[in-house]
Amino acid sequence: MVMGSLREETQVVVIGSGPGGYVAALRLADLGKDVLLIEKRDRPGGTCLLEGCIPSKALINAVEIKEAALGAEDFGLKFTGMEIDPKRLRAWTDDVVQGLSDGVKGLLKRRGVTVIQGHARFTSATTLDIEGGEVSGIDFEQAVIATGSSLNRLPAGIVQSVWSSADALKLEAVPGSLLVVGGGYIGLEMGLVYQGLGSDVSVVEFFPRLLMGADYDLVDVMVKQVSGRLGEIMVDSKVESIAETEGGGFDVSISHDGATVEKHYDQVLVAIGRRPNTDDIGLQNTKVKSDGQGFVITDEECRTDEPTIFAIGDAAQGPMLAHKASREGKVAAEVIAASDAVFDNRAIPAVVFTDPEIAWTGLTEREAEEQGVAVNIGRFPLSALGRARTLGRTDGLVKVIAEPETDLILGVGIVGPMASELIAEGTLAVEMGATLEDLLVTIHPHPTLSEAILEAAEVAAGAAVHINPPRKVR
Amino acid sequence: MFEFILPDLGEGIAEGEILKWYVDEGGDVIEDAPLMDVETDKAAVTIPSPRGGHVHALKGKVGDIVNVGDVVVVIDDGSGEAAAAEEAVAHDTFAHPDEPAAAAPAAEAPPAAQPGVRRPVPAAPATRRLARKLKVDINLVTPSGPGGRVTPEDVHRFAGQGPSAPAVPAAAATDHVPARAVAGDTAFAEFAAHASATIPFLEIEPLPDFAVEGPVEVEKLRSIRRKVARKMVTSMALVPHVAHMDEADVTDLDAFRRKEKERRAGGAGEKLTLLSFVIKAVTAGLKEAPSFNASLDPFREEIVYKKYYNIGFAADTGRGLVVPVVNGTDTKSIVQIADHVYDKAVRAREGTLPADEMRGGTFTITNIGPLGGTALMPTINYPEVAILAMGKVQKKPVVRDGEIVIRKMLPLTLAFDHRIADGADAARFVAELVRQLSDPNLLLLET
Numbered sequence: 001m002v003m004g005s006l007r008e009e010t011q012v013v014v015i016g017s018g019p020g021g022y023v024a025a026l027r028l029a030d031l032g033k034d035v036l037l038i039e040k041r042d043r044p045g046g047t048c049l050l051e052g053c054i055p056s057k058a059l060i061n062a063v064e065i066k067e068a069a070l071g072a073e074d075f076g077l078k079f080t081g082m083e084i085d086p087k088r089l090r091a092w093t094d095d096v097v098q099g100l101s102d103g104v105k106g107l108l109k110r111r112g113v114t115v116i117q118g119h120a121r122f123t124s125a126t127t128l129d130i131e132g133g134e135v136s137g138i139d140f141e142q143a144v145i146a147t148g149s150s151l152n153r154l155p156a157g158i159v160q161s162v163w164s165s166a167d168a169l170k171l172e173a174v175p176g177s178l179l180v181v182g183g184g185y186i187g188l189e190m191g192l193v194y195q196g197l198g199s200d201v202s203v204v205e206f207f208p209r210l211l212m213g214a215d216y217d218l219v220d221v222m223v224k225q226v227s228g229r230l231g232e233i234m235v236d237s238k239v240e241s242i243a244e245t246e247g248g249g250f251d252v253s254i255s256h257d258g259a260t261v262e263k264h265y266d267q268v269l270v271a272i273g274r275r276p277n278t279d280d281i282g283l284q285n286t287k288v289k290s291d292g293q294g295f296v297i298t299d300e301e302c303r304t305d306e307p308t309i310f311a312i313g314d315a316a317q318g319p320m321l322a323h324k325a326s327r328e329g330k331v332a333a334e335v336i337a338a339s340d341a342v343f344d345n346r347a348i349p350a351v352v353f354t355d356p357e358i359a360w361t362g363l364t365e366r367e368a369e370e371q372g373v374a375v376n377i378g379r380f381p382l383s384a385l386g387r388a389r390t391l392g393r394t395d396g397l398v399k400v401i402a403e404p405e406t407d408l409i410l411g412v413g414i415v416g417p418m419a420s421e422l423i424a425e426g427t428l429a430v431e432m433g434a435t436l437e438d439l440l441v442t443i444h445p446h447p448t449l450s451e452a453i454l455e456a457a458e459v460a461a462g463a464a465v466h467i468n469p470p471r472k473v474r
Numbered sequence: 475m476f477e478f479i480l481p482d483l484g485e486g487i488a489e490g491e492i493l494k495w496y497v498d499e500g501g502d503v504i505e506d507a508p509l510m511d512v513e514t515d516k517a518a519v520t521i522p523s524p525r526g527g528h529v530h531a532l533k534g535k536v537g538d539i540v541n542v543g544d545v546v547v548v549i550d551d552g553s554g555e556a557a558a559a560e561e562a563v564a565h566d567t568f569a570h571p572d573e574p575a576a577a578a579p580a581a582e583a584p585p586a587a588q589p590g591v592r593r594p595v596p597a598a599p600a601t602r603r604l605a606r607k608l609k610v611d612i613n614l615v616t617p618s619g620p621g622g623r624v625t626p627e628d629v630h631r632f633a634g635q636g637p638s639a640p641a642v643p644a645a646a647a648t649d650h651v652p653a654r655a656v657a658g659d660t661a662f663a664e665f666a667a668h669a670s671a672t673i674p675f676l677e678i679e680p681l682p683d684f685a686v687e688g689p690v691e692v693e694k695l696r697s698i699r700r701k702v703a704r705k706m707v708t709s710m711a712l713v714p715h716v717a718h719m720d721e722a723d724v725t726d727l728d729a730f731r732r733k734e735k736e737r738r739a740g741g742a743g744e745k746l747t748l749l750s751f752v753i754k755a756v757t758a759g760l761k762e763a764p765s766f767n768a769s770l771d772p773f774r775e776e777i778v779y780k781k782y783y784n785i786g787f788a789a790d791t792g793r794g795l796v797v798p799v800v801n802g803t804d805t806k807s808i809v810q811i812a813d814h815v816y817d818k819a820v821r822a823r824e825g826t827l828p829a830d831e832m833r834g835g836t837f838t839i840t841n842i843g844p845l846g847g848t849a850l851m852p853t854i855n856y857p858e859v860a861i862l863a864m865g866k867v868q869k870k871p872v873v874r875d876g877e878i879v880i881r882k883m884l885p886l887t888l889a890f891d892h893r894i895a896d897g898a899d900a901a902r903f904v905a906e907l908v909r910q911l912s913d914p915n916l917l918l919l920e921t
Binding site for chain 2: 340372406407408431432433437
């Protein structure tokens with residue numbers, strides 16, 4: 001068999017094996033479909049598993065343990081001689097990633113899903129070519145685009161030898177000083193990792209605030225906590241140029257409010273968002289339509305304008321989040337298998353693994369303001385919560401956003417330890433159409449952080465036990 | 475771009491007719507300035523513009539019916555990408571279409587009125603899936619859960635409903651009928667076949683093309699007219715009507731009324747009408763005969779007796795028939811009733827009477843008298859069970875103590891729901907009315 005001359009036939013082809021693609025493939029197989037999965041990389045898992053969520057959380061965990069140990073001095077625990085072995089940490093992170101990727105591989109194998117390596121490009125509504133693998137092309141009945149997204153690079157003309165978040169995750173070196181370009185969640189998470197590993201980390205953000213998508217009150221609590229750990233936080237500032245210096249490191253020119261400053265950093269990490277991988281997959285040979293930013297336009301059944309082709313995850317419109325991709329993967333699979341499903345979710349939780357963590361779901365306070373929606377907001381500070389005190393972590397708050405007349409829970413926002421875990425209850429509440437009373441009468445275990453959600457709901461309902469009612473105005 | 479969606483107008487109103495645009499396509503609009511007048515089943519509403527900017531597109535012409543949730547106008551507010559947003563509108567912005575200034579109350583309305591904003595119907599994911607499975611639009615389901623949450627039972631109930639079931643009023647069935655049926659229209663044929671299948675011998679044929687016979691003029695069935703049509707068909711289809719007629723000698727009452735009215739010129743009761751006395755007498759009668767102040771629930775097989783007395787009166791407004799309601803007539807004096815009737819009638823004619831002053835009635839009186847007529851057969855204002863019609867007061871020769879004398883006689887017709895009351899009940903009720911109205915002193919003593 002000559003390399004690249006083999007054509008395969010299948011009922012459904014899924015392009016991309018990230019948290020959207022592999023989930024779609026598994027569900028399709030379970031629903032009796034003959035499925036081929038195409039992956040460009042040498043192993044399944046996509047950005048999330050291989051160079052995103054999973055390795056970054058492994059690193060963040062290590063750093064948080066270190067921070068917790070340092071913070072434990074207040075309650076009589078003194079650690080001395082703590083050493084960080086980046087090589088060991090890297091190996092452990094690699095093990096975590098490899099173990100999970102092998103797990104996905106095993107799941108696919110047991111379900112009878114064939115994985116083909118290569119870069120797929122559509123040649124028609126029912127055919128595609130594959131470059132770089134044993135199989136040259138596939139004839140399919142239906143296809144799912146799950147090609148994910150790639151990191152945005154700095155504009156041409158600016159030196160490209162800086163780190164991307166993927167480079168930073170490789171943990172090849174711990175620079176003495178690090179500039180993080182981009183104050184979004186990736187930049188902040190990785191910045192805090194390197195700070196924990198010993199770098200002097202500064203952050204520069206083009207917009208006037210860090211984490212532009214999140215509610216300000218949540219971000220403010222986090223910024224207050226991390227500002228002690230980070231060097232400079234430069235918002236409303238633009239990177240004009242980055243030049244590699246001969247002695248190593250980078251000279252960076254940053255403008256703010258008309259003034260430009262020159263600074264030197266040992267390393268620069270660029271984390272300025274992601275763009276969908278849809279420009280080189282042969283969409284021009286199909287009727288699939290994309291919006292101005294390259295996101296494929298789909299309906300609530302994840303169908304594109306080409307009847308045989310579906311799109312999910314980062315490649316499609318909507319927030320670029322693994323859990324949104326997985327849900328869409330299931331919807332697309334079920335629709336293809338003629339089962340009844342739509343993506344009609346009301347709440348897609350967003351989580352930022354800073355320290356403290358930030359998480360929100362459903363309607364945010366800012367969205368309510370922008371849309372002119374009247375909302376009733378109950379806020380509860382962790383400083384009033386028993387469990388937060390015992391953890392020595394009172395840096396946080398929970399807010400529950402409800403519709404004034406019906407008490408329907410429209411959104412929940414959390415900043416604090418374990419916000420990423422706590423947000424699940426809020427998401428369920430919004431998704432179920434729960435009211436404040438539903439939360440109020442649900443027993444929350446004591447003493448836990450989850451009680452803060454109950455307390456915030458009580459504040460919104462005007463029935464708070466553990467904080468004093470607000471002083472009446474007028 | 476900002477897509478303005480017709481907001482919830484309250485009172486379960488789902489649609490309205492565009493009466494007027496205050497803006498033109500291509501023109502500019504100022505935030506909070508009047509945008510459009512929409513006439514609903516209940517009244518005309520001036521809707522202010524939620525945004526300022528350039529009017530990119532109007533999504534309807536004057537005379538079009540628009541649904542709550544439809545995009546009605548696209549405003550270029552400089553926000554770029556079009557994002558459908560639903561803006562709240564104060565529920566009480568009832569204003570006459572010819573008075574753009576009347577939009578002012580909208581701007582002053584408290585922000586608390588904002589929960590009119592529509593968002594996806596609250597329902598658990600499994601319930602939404604059930605609705606899809608049963609091919610039910612979950613947005614149309616009447617919710618029974620807290621906060622307006624739709625339960626699986628609600629979806630099942632909705633799915634099981636035939637065209638004659640209770641929670642789908644005439645509206646649902648009407649939606650399948652084109653505004654004017656013409657031969658060859660398949661939607662009409664389907665509806666006619668469906669309706670004919672339910673009632674033996676019922677045959678609904680498409681209307682002939684009258685234009686063949688001679689010149690015709692076609693007018694759209696407008697909101698209030700259409701609402702009346704629905705209510706009347708519903709009432710006549712559901713309620714077995716029986717009428718009982720009599721005449722009341724109002725000679726003395728009329729003399730008393732004229733004297734009092736004159737005396738009260740410029741003060742309370744200056745608009746003392748015969749109707750006010752009849753309302754009081756009817757209220758007294760209803761206390762004696764609770765069957766006529768009730769409703770019959772045919773689905774639960776229950777009679778609901780109302781222990782409150784809210785009397786509606788039919789008012790001709792030029793835009794159609796509406797029924798303002800005077801609440802608590804058992805606790806109001808005749809003078810107070812007269813003032814309320816006058817005030818509500820004036821506002822109903824202006825189109826400024828809010829919907830909540832036209833609901834909650836327990837009994838209706840229609841006073842066709844001033845326009846003439848010896849007798850009429852009124853249609854019950856469903857789900858009420860009785861309606862009293864007043865004819866024209868006329869001087870008539872009547873026999874009193876063996877002599878022919880001239881008296882002022884008021885023809886009365888009580889139409890009632892025979893399911894809930896019998897002819898004898900009606901006879902007693904009307905006889906009592908006749909007795910009360912014949913002597914103003916009795917009204918004083920007994921009501």
